[in-house]
Structure formats: structure tokens, C-alpha cells
Amino acid sequence: MFKFEKEQKIYEIAGVKIGGQLGQTPTVLIGSIFYHKHKIVKDEVKGEFDKEECGKLLASAMELKDKTGNPVIVDVCCSYPQAFQKFIDFVAENFNGPLIIDGTTADARIAGAKYVGEVGLSEKVIYNSITPHTKEDEVLAVKEAGIKSAILLTLNAKNPTIAGRLEVVDELITLAEKSGIEKFFVDTTVFDAPDPGPVAKAVYLVKERYGLPAGAGTHNAVDRWKARVKISDVEYMLASTVANVFPIVLGADFILYGPIENALHAHFYCALADAYVAYNMIQEYGIRPLTREHPLFKVFKR
Numbered sequence: 437m438f439k440f441e442k443e444q445k446i447y448e449i450a451g452v453k454i455g456g457q458l459g460q461t462p463t464v465l466i467g468s469i470f471y472h473k474h475k476i477v478k479d480e481v482k483g484e485f486d487k488e489e490c491g492k493l494l495a496s497a498m499e500l501k502d503k504t505g506n507p508v509i510v511d512v513c514c515s516y517p518q519a520f521q522k523f524i525d526f527v528a529e530n531f532n533g534p535l536i537i538d539g540t541t542a543d544a545r546i547a548g549a550k551y552v553g554e555v556g557l558s559e560k561v562i563y564n565s566i567t568p569h570t571k572e573d574e575v576l577a578v579k580e581a582g583i584k585s586a587i588l589l590t591l592n593a594k595n596p597t598i599a600g601r602l603e604v605v606d607e608l609i610t611l612a613e614k615s616g617i618e619k620f621f622v623d624t625t626v627f628d629a630p631d632p633g634p635v636a637k638a639v640y641l642v643k644e645r646y647g648l649p650a651g652a653g654t655h656n657a658v659d660r661w662k663a664r665v666k667i668s669d670v671e672y673m674l675a676s677t678v679a680n681v682f683p684i685v686l687g688a689d690f691i692l693y694g695p696i697e698n699a700l701h702a703h704f705y706c707a708l709a710d711a712y713v714a715y716n717m718i719q720e721y722g723i724r725p726l727t728r729e730h731p732l733f734k735v736f737k738r
Contacts, residue, residue, distance in 0.1 A: 437716045439723065440687065442647040447619040449585055450534040450560045452507040453726070454621065454689050455649035459717030460726050462504075463684050463706050464651075466536065467497055467696030468511040470523050474695070483519030487526060494531045497699045501533075504707035505731040508699075509562070511536040511692060517547030524548065528557055536587070538564040546577040553581030565589040565623060566612050568604050579616040586617045589625055590638065596627040601638045605646065621690065622650040624683075629661035636683040643687050653692030654679040673698075677705045684709045707731035 437458060446455040453461050470477055470485065476493070478484040494510065501508045512527050512535050514520045520539070527535050537552065539545035545563070552561045563578055563586040578586070588608035590601040601624050612620055624638035632654045642650040658675045661667070667675065676698070680691050684706060693702035710731040717723040725732055 437713065437720055439717075439721050440644055440647070442644055444643065444647045445649065447585070447621075447649060449562065449619065450532070452509065452534055454507075456689070456726070457717070457723050458687050459714035459723050459732075461689065462506045462710050462725075462727075462730050463688060464507045464509055464690040465699070465702055465706055466509045466511050466653075466690055466692040467699050467702070468513050468538070468692070468694060469493065469527070469696045470519075471513040471695065472515060472540070474513075480514075480519060481516045483514075483516070483522035485523075485526075490526060491530055493696050493699075494527065497696060498531065498533075500699050500703040503734065504703045505727075505729045505734045506703055506707050506710065507533065509534045509536060509690070510696070511538050511564070512548075513538045513540070514544050514548060515540045517544050520544060520548040521551050524551060524555075524557070528560070534560055534562055534585075536562045536564045537583075542571065542574050546574055549577045549581040549583060552583065558582040559584065561585065562587060562621065563615075563617070566608055566615065566617070567591045568607055568611075570611055575611065575615045579614075582616070584617060585619040585621070586612050586615065587621045587623050588612055589623045591625050593627075596625075598634045598638050598641065601625060601634075602641055602645070605642060609646075620648050622646070622648050623692075624650060624652045626652060626654060626656040626660075629657050629664070631657045632679040632682045636686040636688070639683045639688045640686040643689075649689040651688040651690035651692070652683055653694070654683060655692070655694035655698075659694070673701060677701070681705055681709045685713065707735045711735045
């Protein structure tokens, strides 16, 4: 394994710590809810959904956090501005950790930002995301809402390489600071099916150069692959496991593992990867987990 030379930042949001050297903090696992075609959503325009089933999904994620030691963040997805309020209200009332505002359009994200500002949830929220294409109205909305945490998406479509991802980080930090953001989480961006390799290396480089928490939604690479060729359910889950674990070995602090229904699998394989990494860091560098809730102390006692 390796130790980052750059001092590593650790940010805390709603009791969840994100960042640090390998082995210090557990990988934070982010599951998405209310995403497009999510079966619990009855009307995505009006924001109507199966509250009982949604409550079960949130409860299951929290139980897995206790079992594995991996903190949980809920990625609240929304396509229509008028639906965001209902989605946010329910998750905030039934989940005690951080939540992500994840709108498919700027209008939806702005609506979510304004609402959390109005109801006093800004300190509990991570804005997803600030990109090189973020416009002034979105910057202003985030600032006025008092949101202090955001995902910086290294979306460099002109140069979708490892170097290209790194090229836009300074620009993203400047945009985020202009938005009033103080806690930066860098998502090193999946472009295509083979991308978990470059994404993982970009995670390493972001942490080495900036000391910022970094991670990615590497499951997107597997989804892009599945959209092109036929793979079985077993192959899909195995591919997702490899894609999501790969960045952890190179220092990822958070993983967006996809639909919250996949929490059981994600917690198992990410916790196991965390335990392996942490045990190595203790032996090689004397770096120990900062909490006894780390997967190293839980995963082998199932």
C-alpha cells in the first residue's frame, strides 16, 4: 500500500466523517433513491411514492451501517422541481445522516437547494454537483441556501482522460468557493465502461495533490456496459463489486454504489476492502482507524 504525502482533509457532515489517509476512516457508501424508473416512485412529476417501502429501504441502510461500520449517505434524486420538497422531507424525517441533492437538471437542483435553505437543512446536505458547466444562477442559489458541502464533478468532456479530470479541479474549487462551499468532495467522473481504472487513479491523484476527499460512482461504468451487451445478474453484481472496490484500494473516501436496493451487497464488499486496507496500513505505516466502528473491527465478527 502507500501513504499520501499531502496532508489529508477530513470533513464531518451530520456526524459522518469523510476523508483522511487510507485506513483512517471507513468508506462512506452512498445509495440513490427516487432515481428515474425507481419502482417505489408512483409519480415522479408530483413526487408521489410508496412511503412504506421507502422507509424500509432507509431503515435497511442504517442497519447495515451498524453492522459493517461504513457510514451511509442517501442520494436523493429528482427530475422535477416540484417533487423535490416531498422527497427531501421524507428522507430528512426518516434518516439521521447526510443527504445529497441530486437533480437531473439545474432547475431541479436549484429547487432542492432553495428548499433545504428554507427549512434549515443546509448543514445536513451535500450539493451534487458543481461542474465546469455550472451557471451563475446555480452558483447563486447554492450560496443563498447556505449549503456548505458539495461534490465537485470532474466532467471534462473535451479531455476525458486522467489528466483531463485533473485539469478542471482548480476551476471546480474556485466555482465551489464562489458558491459558499467549504467542504469539497471530488467525484472523478465515469465516462465509459472501462473507466473504473482511470477513475481510481484520478482519485489517488486528487488526494495526493489536493488532500481532498475523493470518490466516484463507478457502478455507472457497469451500467453503461450492461446497456450495450447482455450480462447476467450474477455477472452484473460481480462487475459492480470490482468496479466499486477498485477505487477504495487507491484511497477513495466515498462510493456512489447505485440504487439503494443494492446496499446489502455494497456494504459487504466495501467493508471487506476497507478491512484489508486498514490492516495493511497498521502493519506498514502504523496508521490506525480513527474509530472502533471501522469495518476492520466488525466485518470478521458477523
